[in-house]
Amino acid sequence: MRDEILISLLDRELNQLSRHKVFILTHSGGDPDSICSAYFLRKLLKEIYNVGNVWIGVPGSPTAHVKALIEYFGIGLAQNVEGVDAYIVVDAGSPEQLDEYFEVISRGDKYVIVIDHHSDTVNRYSPNVKVYSSERYQSVTEVIYDLAEYLGYQLELRDAEAILIGLYYDTVRFSIADLDTSSKICRLISKGIILNSILAKLEQTVDTSERIARLKGASRMKIYRFRDWLVVITNVGKFQSSVARSLINLGAHLAIAIGEVDKSRVAASMRASQDFIEQTKINLSIDLAGRIGVKFGGYGGGHASAAHLECNASIEELAEYLVDELKNRLGINPEVLEA
Template sequence: MSPPRERFPFVETEGLRRVAVVCHRNADADAYLSAYALSALMKRLSPSAEVDIVAPGKMTLTARRLARIFPHRVVDDGATGGEIYELFVAVDVGHTELLGSWLGKMRESGAFKVLVDHHPIQRTTLYDRTIVDRKATSAAEVVYAIYGNLRVPVKRRVAQALLAAILFDSQHLAIAGQSALKAAVGLVEDGASLEGARRMLRGEPDYGEVVARLKGAQRLEIIRIGPWVMARSRVGSFHAAVARGFLNLGADIAIATGRTEGETRCSLRSSARFFDATKIHLGTKVAAVVGREGGGGYGGGHPTAASLTSNLTAEEVEERCTSELSKLVKAPAVHVE
């Protein structure tokens, strides 16, 4: 391979044959749509290359619906090994363990590896180059910045995909930072529709999600930590949707935990008001800390939205998350009857 170049994708694009744009396990809307935009960019930079989107495990319901609107070839865990690719671009991954079975494939491959992300940087030797903006609300903002840096025009469909991704990760711009707002304006100028992006994200939940939300509400525990109200519950699936639903009910903090496929998964959410007042980053201060406990786990995410996977029981995980939050707020956790 020729010496690394100074700009994305950091390798000579002429003659590239196979490229993989890799999402995290259970890819959400930001991950898939950012991968879609990066795939389009790679085709612009290397027209003869075959570009695959790799989605380890299942994509979320929203991501699957958006993949029908913005279709691209997607490969999963059952695909062949990573040796067929000459370049890997991981996007919105956070922790390397979220690459699932593709972590091993990427480690064994001699291909050049690039990370495009907005999560806190994890210590790893996996990547040859990283483009990480921790101030960005979404990975899509980082992808949009790459287009700008390369002076590659953003086509209307790509602009629409990136705008939908930004809206998804910024709670429809409610927690958008300066770069997200600037990117949103730029994407609208590139032909994207703000209302169109909102409609894409408003899809009706399926039966399983509705049942999970209702079961979550049925099993709801209310806990007060200082002036803050926390809602927590245990469900078998759709943890993120359940946690988001608790915020919609008025909770400041939400935890949804459950045992799935031999491991405990937990989604954490907090309101913008809670983060503004406490500056408690759920990804680094709670999910990452609890994820490391018990061995074999991991966690991370954003200030107001995070997740973790653990070998501990669901009860242990929710209690440890509650304990961490109690310590950070410096107030006892009191159950509300």
């Protein structure tokens, strides 16, 4: 168990929910970590904490990955539930990621619990919100798994599958899984999981529009060489996260994909290679997305090597500011290369 103090405090908090009506929310669109943690948390709330009614909601529109998991686990999604006593937000580093639920979570008249593993989450929510977050965890699913072990809860096969999927997704196909996560993966597989079958739920076919976005991102990118570090910045209308990830696979150390939300607002997804993060000590969530998002009247957050921001700026303004920020942090004037 990574953080027994956090888990014991979370257990004490959840014990206050007995006979309450609880609405679990993921971040906008959801992802495998958030929907799988919500699924398993709902079971614990009903079976261990004596919660009467528990609903799960995905703000905005569920992603393709989430839709596949909703179908597989038989998760019924709810919207605008009346008479909710408490909200539990999972895997959302800031309230702005809750779309249509932002107001109800932020106004201060509801019992709200946040369970997360992102950088600086505790500072993003209003003081009345109970935040249980630790960056020591590699996923929220892992937090809920530790809670289950703390409670002595015996996993069923479907529980183990949900936890494994969450771990798989947020450790980038186990590629950054540390010793603790790897140990948990082995214990989960021992429950009888057929690994290739369950992971196939996440390997959705990339549709044509996403492929086009990736290709446009590559064709439009500007390459900045900070000595040994290659930083690329591009702009695409959608699929920014997928585009940034694909540019890392092409060879960039840091990839930033920016797109317009509307005429005055932009969103950006950032991805970095592990060696870039380890050697430069730049945390994408804290040093770039979070700080720059707030500076431009928006928000940002995520992890050290993967982050997202949304703010009031043009694509050009944000790109220029990002390059200047990297100049200052790396102490290097970049060479601009032809794409």
